[in-house]
Amino acid sequence: MKIDNLYVHFPFCRAKCAYCALHSRAGSTAETRRAYCERLAEQIMALDAISNLSTIYFGGGSPALCDLSSLFDALRTRTAVASCEFTVELHPLDAQPRVLEQLKEGGVNRISLGVQSLDDDVLKAMGRLHTAAEAEAAFRAVRAAGFTNAGIDLIAGWPGTTMESWRTTLARATALGLDHCSVYTLIREPKTRLDLAVRRGELVLPSDDAALAQIDTARAALAEVGLMRYEISNYARPGFECRHNLAVWRGEDYIGLGEGAHGRVGLVRTASGVETTVTPEEDAVERALFSLRSREGLSLERVARLWPILAPRLPAWRETLEFFKRQGLLQDAYRLTPRGAEVCDSILAELV
Numbered sequence: 001m002k003i004d005n006l007y008v009h010f011p012f013c014r015a016k017c018a019y020c021a022l023h024s025r026a027g028s029t030a031e032t033r034r035a036y037c038e039r040l041a042e043q044i045m046a047l048d049a050i051s052n053l054s055t056i057y058f059g060g061g062s063p064a065l066c067d068l069s070s071l072f073d074a075l076r077t078r079t080a081v082a083s084c085e086f087t088v089e090l091h092p093l094d095a096q097p098r099v100l101e102q103l104k105e106g107g108v109n110r111i112s113l114g115v116q117s118l119d120d121d122v123l124k125a126m127g128r129l130h131t132a133a134e135a136e137a138a139f140r141a142v143r144a145a146g147f148t149n150a151g152i153d154l155i156a157g158w159p160g161t162t163m164e165s166w167r168t169t170l171a172r173a174t175a176l177g178l179d180h181c182s183v184y185t186l187i188r189e190p191k192t193r194l195d196l197a198v199r200r201g202e203l204v205l206p207s208d209d210a211a212l213a214q215i216d217t218a219r220a221a222l223a224e225v226g227l228m229r230y231e232i233s234n235y236a237r238p239g240f241e242c243r244h245n246l247a248v249w250r251g252e253d254y255i256g257l258g259e260g261a262h263g264r265v266g267l268v269r270t271a272s273g274v275e276t277t278v279t280p281e282e283d284a285v286e287r288a289l290f291s292l293r294s295r296e297g298l299s300l301e302r303v304a305r306l307w308p309i310l311a312p313r314l315p316a317w318r319e320t321l322e323f324f325k326r327q328g329l330l331q332d333a334y335r336l337t338p339r340g341a342e343v344c345d346s347i348l349a350e351l352v
C-alpha cells in the first residue's frame with residue numbers, strides 16, 4: 001500500500017495558551033525533545049509505504065522548539081521530500097533566521113504561523129507570549145527566508161474583542177501579503193484558563209451572532225485581497241490551498257505519528273497513539289462526508305463511484321441534502337453556503 005500523506009505531531013510549547021485544549025505541554029527539557037524526535041525518526045525509518053509522499057505536515061505544539069534535523073534526515077532517506085508540500089506550524093517567537101534556514105534546508109516549503117490576533121491586549125489575555133508587532137515581524141522574516149507559501153492562523157470571538165479591534169487585526173493581517181489564512185471561532189474548551197475565567201465571570205464570551213459576524217467580516221476582508229474560502233475555516237489565494245488538509249477532507253489516507261496525532265490508513269484509525277479499527281461502512285461514511293467541509297462539497301456521484309458500499313444510503317442522503325438546500329444552507333449539489341458553513345457539524349450529524 002502506498003500512502004501520500006504524513007502528519008507528525010509535536011506536543012511541546014513555550015507556555016500553555018489560555019484557550020488551548022490540544023495535546024500539548026509547556027516546560028519540556030531539551031533532552032526530552034531530543035529523545036522524542038529520535039523516536040519519531042526511528043518510526044519514520046520503519047514505515048512502509050511512504051516512498052512517494054505528496055504531503056508532510058509538522059503540527060503541534062510548536063515543532064520548531066525541537067531540533068528537527070534527525071527527522072529531516074529520516075524523511076530524506078525514505079521519500080522524495082523535494083516534491084512534497086512540506087508544512088511546519090511555527091510560533092512567531094520561533095521565526096528566527098537560524099531556525100528558518102534549518103527548515104528551508106530540511107525541505108520545508110510551507111509555513112503556517114500561529115498569530116491568532118494582532119491586538120496586544122487580546123494576545124496577552126490569550127497567553128500567547130508575543131506581541132502583534134512581533135507576529136508581523138515573524139511573518140516578514142518567513143518571507144525574507146525565502147518561503148513563498150506562507151500564511152497565518154487567527155481566532156475570532158475572543159471575549160471583549162470589538163468589531164473595530166477585529167477589523168484592525170484583519171487589516172494588519174491582510175497587509176502582510178498572505179497566501180493562506182485560517183480563521184477559527186474560539187471554542188470554550190472545558191478546564192482551560194479561558195473556561196475558568198468565564199466561569200468566574202472575569203471574561204464574557206461574545207454571542208454566537210457576534211462571533212459569526214466576525215467570521216463574516218474576515219471572509220469579506222480576505223476575499224478583498226484574493227484569499228477565497230475553500231473550507232469552513234480556511235482561505236487561500238488560488239493554488240495555495242493546503243494540499244495536506246485537502247487530502248484529508250477528500251478522504252485520503254494519512255499516517256499520524258507523535259503523541260497527539262490522528263491518522264487514517266485503510267480501516268485503522270490512530271488517535272494519540274491508540275489504534276482502533278472501523279467497519280468498511282463506517283470507513284466509507286467518514287471519508288465521504290469529510291468532503292462537505294471543503295469548497296468542492298459533497299458530490300453523491302463521486303460517493304457512488306468511490307464507495308459503492310454506500311449506495312443504499314444515497315437516496316436518504318439526497319433527501320436530507322435537498323432539505324438543507326431548501327433552507328439555504330447548501331447550494332448546487334452539494335456545497336455549503338456561508339450560512340451552511342456555520343452549522344456544518346449539525347448537517348453532518350443529520351447525515352450520519
Ligand code: SF4
Pocket residue numbers: 012013014015016017020021022024060061062091114
Ligand atoms: S502554542 Fe498552540 S498548541 Fe501550544 S498551547 Fe498555544 S494553542 Fe496550544
